[in-house]
Amino acid sequence: MKLTEKVLTSDLAESEAILKDILHNSSDVVFRKLQTDGQTLLFVYVDGLCDTNLVEQIILKPFLYKGFPGDSNEDSHFTQVVQRLMLPVLKVSSVTIAGKVVEGILTGHVALLAEGESEAMLADFQHYQERSVEEPSSEVVVRGPRDGFTESIRVNTSLIRRRLCTPQLVNKSFQVGEKSSTKVEIIYLHEVANESIVEEVIRRINQIKIDGILESGYIEKKIEDTPYSPFPQIQNTERPDVVCSALLEGKVAIVTANTPFVLIVPMTFWTGLQASEDYYERAVFTTLVRWVRYFMLMIALLLPSIYVALTTFHPQIIPTVLLISIAAAREGVPFPAVVEALMMEFMFEALREAGVRLPKTVGSAVSIVGALVIGQSAVEAGIISAPMVIIVATTGIASFGIPRYNLGNAFRILRFPMLLLAGFIGVYGILVGITVILIHLTCLSSFGVPYLTPVTPEIAGFDKSLIHRAPRWNLRRRPKKTTGNNDNLT
Template sequence: MFWKKNRQQLVYNKILKDIESADFMFENLENIDLDSKLSTNEKVFKEIFQYCSDVVFRPIEIQNETKILLIYIDGLIDSKTLDQIALKPMLFHGLPGALSKVQSMEQIIEQHLVAMAQVQKDSKIVDVVNGILKGYVIILVDGVNKALVAELKGYEKRSVEEPSAEASVRGPRDGFTETLRVNTSLIRRRIRSVKLKMEPMTVGRVTLTDIVIAYVEGIVPNSVIEEVRKRIQRIQIDGVMESSYIEEFIEDVTWSPFPQIQNTERPDVVCSSLLEGKVAILVDNTPFVLIAPMTFWSGLQAADDYYERSIYSTFIRIIRYALFNIALLFPSLYVAIVTFHPQLIPTALLMSIAAAREGVPFPTVIETILMEFMFEGLREAGIRLPKTIGSAVSIVGALVIGQAAVQDGIVSATVVIVVSTTGIASFAIPRYNLGTAYRFLRFPMLILAGTLGLYGIIVGVFSILIHLLKLRSFGIPYLSPVAPLILKNLKDVFVRAPRWNMTYRPELISGANKKRALEGQQPSPKHEGRDK
């Protein structure tokens, strides 16, 4: 026994020396257990958290017999609650006399003195340190080689608010926040089923960021869950600041302009995606949740489509599809026709365009690219500026610059109309990242149109279509259910069928449970009782 204690003391002396060295790696402590002596544990943790002024070491002595040490980070725990439910019972009530003879010290403190909801035991130094960094209260007792890890988080957090980037006319007004547990509760409130699973993971060697993989068991394919787990587990990075860090590591094709993973701030969008057979990835410290797999058509669907009547949603969706085609092709078609194919323009309109272009020193393709560049610059300036002046600067800047450019003959009025119409059409795309892809592709399309005319546009469109046909998101074709064609799943692509008619989940996305509603629920004005 003496040899064992002496050997353990030598191990701890080596640990203290290693911590002081510059090349010390925290992973070296992975298999080291806590010591039974409180003073030794205190030295180790004080060396680990050296120069960390926010880490509090609070020693307590109960009835001059039992020494206890509390370790926590100031600002990550609720100090008032800690005083009430942990410190006050220990300092004023002491140890129950009858219990101390029949129970171990950690059992007495855990079951009778510390009235916390979640308390677990850890014996490894690494686990205890991770608990401190995650905002837990660590309770060390002299003579015990285990630590009580109690959850008492109390840091400042933003309240639940309406998402600013995905506002809707009708529907829920709550949105995700930067707190992971709040976000999981918003999902759990909507899907009250034991089949809703939330698997915890940790990514980031330095930040130790908490991640949750959410899915509905039986609805999501097992192959998709397994692939999501594998891609996240192989991420080796120092820190994760936002869910986009995870997105770039797990997407299928890095250099594609089209997003393969959807992101959203709306809990209702996440829940509806889970019920279709998709997987949600929640990351701590960000309100944006990732949804995989993603299809091209889901990027063009808005939350309002499912809260309005189907006939109105279908009408709006058709208009939206027309607008995103305008956002991509309108400037290119104008450049190609005016430059190479003026015979396609009616004579009256051609004369008007020619009169507007009189005195303009640049070719049509150059002036269009210049105006597109200025429009994108004004849009970015409006985003980066404070909200109170951002919208005013972008609107006034567009009016002043556009009017001055036309008056001075630098650009024609027709180009200003074309670029403005294109910009307005791009705002109709519900997903910002998909709209950004169209903004990016507009410039190569303009160059093709300015050099090859309509043939260049055809080459560009076919190149985009071929790329979309080859693209996959976690093994799911990006253009499904259009390519490959699945007729029964087209009820929620170009149109939005009534809910009683959408009885099946997407064929390629969902797992074994593909039926989401019973058939024969079409409403009828007839009443069965009266008919009899």
């Protein structure tokens, strides 16, 4: 029999030895014995996971100053008497399996054992250092709520409950990770979410076999449909309003302990191009911003490739005056346009990564100064042409216009193979690359929902939020693919 499967005995010393063996005598686990009215009591908890002040006030002081609660002639067991009289806490349970006792201790509970009793009582005194609710730094909006998720799973679920005060909001809990036992919860609206999607999410989470879950990204990689695709199939967000909006559309949220990022499934391509602020501003302004966003998306993916293809293979397409200007700027540059573009793209990505990893006080300064100094020096040295610096800078600025960071990463990756195709076979290479990307997007799905829904497969009447943002009063139905009841008004 495994040590964790052993049953506690009425011998307090033996039970203590079993718990110490399972916990390997860890220095942060407190074993405290008390003698009161001839009764020997043992308190076990982890220092730092429990509210020690509350433990002293509710448990230790009453036993020290008042003695054993109740008449010693009573037939009631010790655990029953203590649970009734001495522990005014929310969650108290009795456990006899040593492994269950240790599991409770490691999750912030206090275990109480008594001489002559073969069961332990677990009292919930969880207390963790928590970050206060702040505005998310990765999803800043001009208009909208300023609160964001934290590393506490209970704070995160409460932020969702505050916005959706309905008994239809269902919360199901899981323990994932052999060593970490990380708490994971899925949240959805009953009779709104598609039951087949909910069941698929539960099935995939139950199939996860891993030692530890340190961030929701671990779960994302384990449950997504096509892990080798550059395009994300699971949305992540730090904003409660984004999660609630997705739940109202029939989607499922996955909340993970110890991370402020909540996952939303299923995800479509168009979701990655929408910001929460789109539905807080006026429809006309949002429509204009959405068109600009689509244009920036095309620039981020294709602008360097088009420049390389035209200057290398199809200069006759460029207006004469502009062609003369480009040729004059490229005079003396020793590299072909494709090599020049690749060098600048790699340098830009290196500066962007350095700006992210460096401390905030110097990160932005280093990235900006580095770009200015390196770009100007390269142009003056004749290694890089000035038009190429403009092209790469414009591409980088356009890539920042994609609202979802993980979708922007996909286009950052695809920019390089598109450059190579343009450098080898010109515009035909660009057309081949676009065709391959479209075929890949058409074949992708997220939890059974096609990635390009509702464009392909086409769903009549559900393109209002793609080309333009319709007024709120005109958005009357939920998406058919994600909901079990799309007849309700949203």
